[in-house]
Amino acid sequence: MNTWSWGYVGDILPDLLKGLGVTVEATVLGSLVSFALGLVWALALRSPSRWVTWPVGAVVEFVRNTPLLVQLFFLFFVLPSWGLTFSPLVTGVIGLGLHYSTYTAEVYRAGIDGVPAGQWEAAVALNLPRRRTWTAVILPQALRRVVPALGNYVIAMFKDTPMLAAITVGDMLFQANTIGATTFDYMEPITVVGALFIVISYPTSLLLRALERRLVR
Amino acid sequence: MSADTHLPKDAAPGGTELIRFDRVTKRFGAHTVLDALDFTVSAGKHVTLIGPSGSGKTTILRLLMTLLKPDEGTIKVGDAYLTHEEKGGRLIPAGEKHIREVRKNIGMVFQQFNLFPNMKVLRNITEAPVHVLGLGKDEAEERARGLLDLVGLTAHLDKYPTQLSGGQQQRVAIARALAMRPQVLLLDEVTSALDPELVAGVLDVLRDIARTTDITMLCVTHEMSFARDISDDVLMFDAGRVIESGPPEKIFTDPEHERTREFLGAVL
Ligand SMILES: Nc1ncnc2c1ncn2[C@@H]1O[C@H](COP(=O)(O)OP(=O)(O)OP(=O)(O)O)[C@@H](O)[C@H]1O
Ligand SMILES: [Mg+2]
Numbered sequence: 001m002n003t004w005s006w007g008y009v010g011d012i013l014p015d016l017l018k019g020l021g022v023t024v025e026a027t028v029l030g031s032l033v034s035f036a037l038g039l040v041w042a043l044a045l046r047s048p049s050r051w052v053t054w055p056v057g058a059v060v061e062f063v064r065n066t067p068l069l070v071q072l073f074f075l076f077f078v079l080p081s082w083g084l085t086f087s088p089l090v091t092g093v094i095g096l097g098l099h100y101s102t103y104t105a106e107v108y109r110a111g112i113d114g115v116p117a118g119q120w121e122a123a124v125a126l127n128l129p130r131r132r133t134w135t136a137v138i139l140p141q142a143l144r145r146v147v148p149a150l151g152n153y154v155i156a157m158f159k160d161t162p163m164l165a166a167i168t169v170g171d172m173l174f175q176a177n178t179i180g181a182t183t184f185d186y187m188e189p190i191t192v193v194g195a196l197f198i199v200i201s202y203p204t205s206l207l208l209r210a211l212e213r214r215l216v217r
Numbered sequence: 218m219s220a221d222t223h224l225p226k227d228a229a230p231g232g233t234e235l236i237r238f239d240r241v242t243k244r245f246g247a248h249t250v251l252d253a254l255d256f257t258v259s260a261g262k263h264v265t266l267i268g269p270s271g272s273g274k275t276t277i278l279r280l281l282m283t284l285l286k287p288d289e290g291t292i293k294v295g296d297a298y299l300t301h302e303e304k305g306g307r308l309i310p311a312g313e314k315h316i317r318e319v320r321k322n323i324g325m326v327f328q329q330f331n332l333f334p335n336m337k338v339l340r341n342i343t344e345a346p347v348h349v350l351g352l353g354k355d356e357a358e359e360r361a362r363g364l365l366d367l368v369g370l371t372a373h374l375d376k377y378p379t380q381l382s383g384g385q386q387q388r389v390a391i392a393r394a395l396a397m398r399p400q401v402l403l404l405d406e407v408t409s410a411l412d413p414e415l416v417a418g419v420l421d422v423l424r425d426i427a428r429t430t431d432i433t434m435l436c437v438t439h440e441m442s443f444a445r446d447i448s449d450d451v452l453m454f455d456a457g458r459v460i461e462s463g464p465p466e467k468i469f470t471d472p473e474h475e476r477t478r479e480f481l482g483a484v485l
Pocket of ligand 2: 274275276406437
């Protein structure tokens with residue numbers, strides 16, 4: 001039973017903070033991918049054509065109902081054999097973004113459904129083109145409603161980033177693991193990783209709640 | 218003033234016909250709301266639809282606004298069918314392009330205002346003139362300012378709809394509809410959602426418009442004194458049919474049908 005050593009914490013902190021940078025980078029990029037892709041899914045699922053909704057619906061359900069870790073392994077080990085090679089971080093961002101896009105699609109759907117029917121009717125009465133109705137009337141109102149829910153998925157994604165360690169992305173957990181493997185002392189690195197997660201995600205969730213109060217008046 | 222609103226068979230001499238319902242049937246499931254309905258409205262007339270709740274008044278306005286499609290029959294606005302287009306001498310269901318063209322002639326004000334909450338008052342009014350009619354921004358804003366003046370809201374053009382009272386919002390909605398310069402303005406119980414003290418302001422604006430423009434109005438209202446003031450004709454609906462029509466003096470004081478008498482007895 002070893003005792004907690006602050007000196008050891010001080011030594012490993014720079015490496016862990018470097019890992020934190022990678023974690024944050026993966027979360028930010030993964031979120032952007034999931035925001036964009038989710039919106040594409042949500043709009044495609046409203047297409048009047050079954051030739052669009054059916055395949056898109058199938059892909060979304062498939063991705064949502066298989067584990068992220070399996071998807072990461074697939075992207076990391078199988079894609080290169082098809083000649084598609086990305087760095088571990090890019091692979092991780094694609095995996096996170098794709099996986100979470102199936103949740104954000106659902107968030108957008110709810111946001112779009114939440115726009116009152118009267119808004120569509122007013123757009124028809126004014127003869128606004130369909131495209132303009134979406135971009136000027138429906139989406140601005142829907143997006144405002146979905147910001148808090150999207151934020152919650154950003155936090156969830158942030159907490160899922162340690163899975164990227166499994167595909168050799170140098171995130172916090174990966175760094176902690178590497179340190180532990182050389183010093184045989186895992187307690188400090190892993191504990192600090194946990195603490196860093198809380199230090200980031202808790203204030204972020206408070207911020208989101210404040211934002212929610214402002215947006216949903 | 219004579220009844221220029223009739224069943225088609227005795228179509229009016231004089232006033233050009235602007236709206237024609239020809240055997241229009243609308244069902245919701247098994248429930249037939251409009252049953253082979255015929256009626257016409259002449260250009261420039263102000264016509265009020267009255268009738269008990271559920272008699273199909275809103276349905277008629279929504280059919281005209283293309284928010285609903287008829288199950289049978291045809292609707293004509295001016296020379297064009299709203300629901301159909303003529304191709305090679307035959308009537309086929311209208312395509313989106315055709316509908317958009319005919320729909321340009323029609324504007325609507327809703328019970329719940331339906332202003333765009335993400336746009337300020339001025340842009341609520343300029344949005345469609347710019348993006349549908351292709352007006353320049355300056356021209357559209359000039360038009361909007363003129364209309365805001367008409368509805369008495371010039372001071373509020375830089376506010377969001379939620380910063381206005383219901384009555385003010387409804388007046389913006391009226392200005393927004395007029396900005397498209399429609400030939401026909403549809404008004405569906407536009408004061409029903411308002412606090413009582415705000416009703417008069419909206420009705421005054423509409424009286425003004427009825428008096429000073431040649432726009433055709435099709436109006437559903439429970440405000441009988443307003444209906445009496447502005448209407449050239451009143452159509453009494455029951456169970457999806459026009460059971461009686463005529464000038465307001467006649468309908469409100471000496472109705473022919475028992476159902477009309479009962480209905481007016483209940484609302485007046
Ligand atoms: N979208 C819909 N689906 C099913 N039934 C509907 C729908 N819209 C209207 N109805 C039914 O059609 C009938 C006529 O409705 P409509 O709204 O036209 O009546 P109205 O004359 O405007 O009544 P009110 O004075 O209450 O506004 C009613 O029985 C209503 O329940
Ligand atoms: Mg109604």
